[in-house]
Structures are given as structure tokens and as C-alpha cells.
Amino acid sequence: MKHFIVSLFILSFGIIHAQNCSLTLLGEIKDFHDATPIASATIYIKHLDKYIVSDFNGKFKIEDLCEGEVTLVISHIGCETKTVTVMMTGDQFKSIDLEHHIEELNEVAVKGSAIRKESKTAQESVLKTKTLEKYSALNLGDALKEVSGVSSINTGNAIVKPMINGMHSSRLLILNNNVRLQDQEWGIEHAPNIDINAANQISVIKGSGTLAYGGDAIGGIIVINPSRNILKDTLFGKTIVGAQTNGRGYNITSSLNKSYASGWFANVQASYKRNGDFKSPDYYLTNTGLKSIGVSVSAGRKRFESGFELFYSYVDNEIGILRASHIGNVNDLVTAINTQEPLVVEDFSYDINSPKQDVKHHLLKGLYYKRFKNFGKVTVQYDYQRNQRFEFDIRVGDDRDKAALDLRLQTHTLTTDVVLDAKNEYRLKFGLLGRYQDNFANPDTGVRRLIPDYERYDLGAYLTSEWDVNENLLLDAGIRYDFNRIDAKKFYQTSRWNERGYNEDFASIIIEDLGTQLLTNPVFDYHNISFATGLKYLLNEDSFVSANYALASRPPNPSELFSDGLHHSAARIELGDLRLDQELSNRVSGSYSLKKNGLNILVEAFYNHINDFMYLQPVGIEQTIRGAFPVWNYQQTNAALYGVDLSLDYRLSDAFKVANTSAFIKGNDLTNNTALIDIPSFTTINQVKYVNPKWNDFSASLKSEWVFEQNNFPDYNFETFIASANETVLVDISTPPPAYHLLHFYSDVNVPISEHTNLNIALSVNNIFNTNYRAYLNRLRYFADDLGRNVMLQLQLNY
């Protein structure tokens, strides 16, 4: 096409040769953002094959031009090269804008190379494609543990919820391609509906330093970005096929990206994952199979001045839950705790039976942006999410195959973001958000609704700014306001309503009295202010320090407000509280980073003080026909969490590298002067890595994972009377399991197949010594050991 235009041009030039050839073109080259003149830009006059340079004021002059088209190619260091065609009919003046922030533009950055950071002063770590590909067969939560200070709270091995500095669920925001995930994240056994194979890069931000996404990130923010598109004609893709011995699992994922120099692009990605029952060192973990499907497609046009994108993703996870963890009452729990092996152990099977969950998540997004001269960039985005969650319990009779929980959560969000980057010294960003959410709890389950029908309205506005004070110092600050309204229709058992004392405090919200049940209409409004500020100071070329302060405010989630019922695998009654108010977090943090002579050190410390921290606490015992159950209430207290995360790596030689990541954290309930529950214990991971580029990029690494015993825990043990044995026993649900140490191995090679195709072969062994262990933060630790040895082979073809 280019050659065609050039020859056409030459042709036309030939034709008009005899015409007026004394025309002058005056030009001026300016920065797109702030209209400052750009000096020393190179201007290539195509048909003359001649170069000229703009003067100090960005001006240039070309004389003795003939009538007709003149094509100029303008380039400047740090700018996007621009081609301009001017039709010469007389003397002309032409103003040309160049984009001077090319390094910040992801639209033109080369795939997978430059790291895109979400923030400048917050504690942010980025996981790149290469790292994520190692976790193709696993979960988001598994991959994030690469970051020091990130752990997970699990229900078995397939339900892995990320935890940042001891916080999880509603205290973390997860953004998938700039859409805040709305997937009933309040539930501890609700894993994020993310296909890790759709992610190209993941940022983990500790704390709520980035207000653009929300003001309630008391723990942190996880930003998942799909692959970027390059502004050139290209087609590339990759396919990963893997198999693992534990669970006899297999997985395949494939993606294809097509883009054009004109800015048009289209991507498609799909993955499938399947495994049967996992195995602990000594026995199969019956009913822990998994079936997972993920699909994502996107298309659009991205250019410097404007662009749009349409994105759709679908995730369907069917996850079996350890059969032995489904129990009826406290006596069953006592039996389970006292029995070393789970009570139900069967032969290996791919079947996924009850108890299980089946969750389908659709996400649809449309985005449009436009840049304005001397102003900045305006982005408008609409997204729709539909989360359908089924949970199947062990039931009898006609209800056997009926879901016990059937929730459908639909969310519509409209956001507008404006970035003002016309000035070099500071950047200003502001935005607005409107969200409507509708939860529908299907009554056909024949089980009282765990979470009621509700509608939720969110409105938000934020303003953030960054100043480059001088070459070494950068400051940022932001403020955000969010309004939330939750409007629910909830049935209460009359006995529960009275026991909670709601008959005195909330009598006015009853809209129907059905005798044993009351229909109520709780409507709550929350006003939240959040604030963040930070600085980053370059000490010298190799090191920097940064500090951050953030105030975050989180309203209670539906579970904290409305939970009302028996939780089977925990054998406890969990109750929400309508009286709960927002929790408020004040988090200060500081980091130090050094990169010198093959040594990288990053130390991150934080102190998070949370007023009115919402948590579940046992408050008593209730008798039912099934036996006695402890009652756990959502309560509020003042809490403090503090800790230090360390990442360190050192290149011993060209071939050998050692690395360490360690995380230390403490969580205290300041009001009751006890420890907080479910806080990760001290963990240290050491790694030795050998690389040899001559052997097809061969690498081999040995990783030691040492998890200490958690000695700081609240004592929530209780006594129960075992009628059949006529004795009272202590139910020890609090004592954490002992420390454990695991060794893992990973090795890979890259085999070039052709110029654009290469094959990566990776072999890994997890838990090499088949060590028996139970993790404190696995909710099924009462019932079974964790996973035994797992050998994985993965082939990745890049083309």
C-alpha cells in the first residue's frame, strides 16, 4: 500500500512537473499536550528525499515546492513518528502536533516488555506474562503468591482467594481489564471468577493508594490486564498444553492476536481445565474434581487520538468440594477433627458430585476514548456483569439435584475518566462512576435465602494528581467520595428477628407479617470519603524510598448485613447485623528499593489501623433438632495490622541466582486485646536458580517454602456435650496446624522451531518429598491433609 501511494505520488508529481514550482510551505511543530514548540525535529521531505530540521521555535520552511501533494515524515526523540500529507495549491502554513509522551502509551509499547505500573508511590508489584504462564493450570490466587506479602485463604485447593497483607474478600478490589469484578466476593468460599490464562500482566497494589478504582480497598487492589495491541500489521498467538499427575489433570489454552498498523485489532482466547480427585500423600481427596472453561474476545481500534474497545469474557467453574467436609452438627465436626483420615475416602474419580459449586460469570465491556489538544484524554466505559452462582448441597429425596443456593448478581457500571496531562510537571486525573446492581436469590431452591434479593446503587467521584517536584521527587495525592445505597427485601424468621432485638430497633421496616416469617425492607445509605497521598524519592540511580498514607472506607457487604443461617462445612450458625456501619482504615506504608551489581532488594513495611473492623466472632451456642451449634456474629472492633515484606535476589554469577521472599505480619484486635483470626503466619521462600542460555535458555530452580506455625490466634474453642458418650468435650477449632516445609522444582527450555515459532517445555514438581501438611488458611484443614506430590509437564508454543 505504501509503495502504491509513493508511486502514485511520484506519478502525479511527474504530471504536474510543468506547473508552478515556487510555492512555500511554512510549518510549526508542537507538543500535542501543552503546545510547546518542538525544536530539532527531523522533517523528511519524501519526494525530494531531503531532510530538514525544525528551529528553536519548532518552525520550519520548505521553499520552491510545486503544486500537488507533499508528504512529510516528522520524527523526534521520544515522540511518535508522524506522516503528514499537505496539498500545495499556494503558499501554506501547517501546524503539526507530535505526541511527546510515547513511553507512557501502552498503545504503542511493545508487547510484554515495558511494565505498566498503576501507581507511582504505592506498594505495587507486577507479575509479567512469563510468570503467569507458569500458573496456567492453577488459579489467580496461586500466581499472586509470587508477590511477597500476598497469601491466600483456601477452601480446598481449587477455591483460592487472594489475601494481601492479611486482608481478603470484600477488602480487595479485583479489576479485570479495567472492570471491577462483581462476583459475590463477600463469600470466603467464592473464588474470583478470573481465567488466569486471559491475563497478560497483573499488578498487585498493597493498600488503597490508587483511588481511581474505588475507595474501599482496605487490603489492596489487583489489576489484571489482557495483552496489549501493537500498532503494526501482525498476527501472533500461543497455545499451552499441560498435564499433572495429582488429580490427573490436563489443561489447554490458546490465544490469537491480530492487529493492524491502522490501529484495528482483534483478540480471541479460550481455555479448558479439568481434573479429578486430588490426592494428599496418603489418600484421595474425594470429590475435589474441577471443570473450568474460560473464553475472552476483544476487538476495536486504538489510535493515539481516539479509540474504542469491545471486550467480552466468560468463565464457568464447576468445583467439587471435599465430600468429608460436609457435616451435620458439632459432633460430626468433633469426629472429623479427631479422625486423622477424612471420613469419606473413595477411589480416584473425575466425577464432581455434591457438595459442589457451579459459577458462571459473564463480563461485557465497551470503552471509548478521545484525546484533546492542550487538554488530555477522556475515557468513557460501560460494563455489564452477570454472575450466576449455584451451590449444591447433599440433599435428600426430590431435592437431591436441586441447588441449595442460586444467586444471580447483575451489575451495570458507567465510568468516565479524564486525564489532564497537558503540563509536564503535573498530571491530573478525575472521574465519575455510576453503578446499579441487582441480586436475585431464586426461591425455588427450597432453602431459605442466605443472601436476600437486593438492589444496590453506587455513585463515586475522584480526583488524583501527580507532581514531578524535581528530578528526584514525585508526589501524588487523591481524594474520592462514594455513595452506596443498598435496598433489600429480606425474610426473617420471627424468632430470629426478636432474638436479634430488631423488633425494637427496626420495627418500621417490616412490610409483611407471615406469622413465622417477616418480610422486611432494609434500606441503608453509606457516605464514604477516601484519601491517599504519597511520595517517591530517588536517593541515587540505584535506589529509591517511597511512602504512602491512605484512608479507606468500606461499607458492610450483603453477607455482613444479612447472613442468617447454618454454615454446613463449619458447623456454625452465621449471623449478619443490620446495625453495622462502615469500617475505616488508616494505612501508612514505606518502601526501600535498591538495584545494584546484580542485587535487588525491596523492603515494604506497613501499619494498617482499622476502626470498626468487621469480623465474625463466636458469641454462644444455640440448640436445634440437629444438636447444638456455636453462633458466630458479625461484629465490629478496632484492629491493627502491621508487617514487613521482603523480596531479595542476587546474581551470584552469570549462571546462578538466589532469591528470597519473606512476609511477616501481625494482626491484633485492639478492643478485646487478642489476636485476629486468619492472619498468615511468617513465611519465607528461598530459591536457587541456574540458567544457561547456550542450552536453549535452559533453567532449573529449586524452591524451599517454609511456613511457620501461627502462634497468635484468638481462642474460639468451645465445649460441647456429646450425649451419646455422656461427656463434655472441648472442640478445638482454633489451634493452628504445625509449621511445614515444602520443596518444589521447576525447569524449562526454549526450543526454536522456526523464525517466529518457539516451543517452551517446562517440568515442575511440587512438594517433592510428598510431605504431609495442613495449612492454617485452608478452611478444610479440619478434615484432610493438603496436596501431596504433583508432577506437571507443560508445553507452550508461541507463534
Added chain:
Amino acid sequence: MKTLKLLIFTLCVLPFAVSCSDDDDTPPPVNEEEVITTLTATLTPAGGGTAITLQTRDLDGDGPDAPVVTVSGPLAAGTTYNGSLELLNETESPAESINVEIEEEDDEHQFFFQATNSIATFAYVDFDGDGNPVGLEFTLTTAATTGTGNVTITLRHEPAKDAAGVSDGDISNAGGETDIEATFAVVVQ
């Protein structure tokens, strides 16, 4: 510039336009289908006489109200009683009998009977298709001496009926999930 301002204004106002839909649908109530509210054990003396009933009744299921446990009277020492169990879901009207469900899936259910202070012994009368006990029908034989103790009736769903001792009524190795666990203070005189 004017169009720009207008555009930005529109974009900023747009998000606030979303929050306008509302539907005032009243959701229907859910009546728990699998709740067992009431267990009644009727003990009729084998040689005839007045039946004694042991009953536990928990009308709010998993709600806060404790079950109401009643024992209609003392048992006679050295006597064999024919026992039968009736399970009801009284949250529905008329009350639904759960016995039918258990009879249909009798291989997945088993009742266990235990007494403290050796005041009574139990024997199964009904069996499932595999010849394993169920316990909707049973016999209770009181000790020859008088005394007081607790009788516990437990219903397990999906117990390991083949495990050691389970078919003889020993709950220790039964596993499964407890659907009912009721204890009655009984006097033998």
C-alpha cells in the same frame, strides 16, 4: 472548545443517569423443604398398656428457639417396648411426613439409639434392601433395675453402614452427617 465543554459535561453527567430503574417486586417467601421440625418416638409396651412418647419439636428449624423436648412419662423396669418413629416438617401446612422419604432412601439413612447409665438396650426391627438396619421401627428393653438416664436418638444421612459395628447400632464408625440428634431424660421405675 464549546463542543468540547459540552462533550465533557455530557460524559460527566452520564454516570448519574444509570441509577433510575427500580422494581418493587415482592419476593415470595421460601418454606424450607427439608426441615425436620419434629421427632416423636412412640413406645408401646409389648405386652400392651399405655404408650409412652418421647418428642422433640423445633418449629423454627435452625432459628434461635431451642427445641421443646417432652417425655410423656416414666418407663417400667424390665419391660420391652415396641418403638416407632415419626418425623414431621411442621413448617408446612398440613405437616409433611418425612418418614416416606427415609423409607424410599432407607439405604442412606440410619437411626442410632443410645442410653446412659445402662437404663435400656435397643434392637432394630426394620432393614433396608441390603439387610442393613434403618431404625424407624425398633424395640427398647429397659433394665431390670430402676434408675434415670438419657436416651439419645440420632439420624445419620449417608452413614457407612458397612463399617465395623454400625449394623449393630454402634455410632462410633458411622460417619455421615447428623440430621437429628435428640436427647431425652428418661426415668425407669
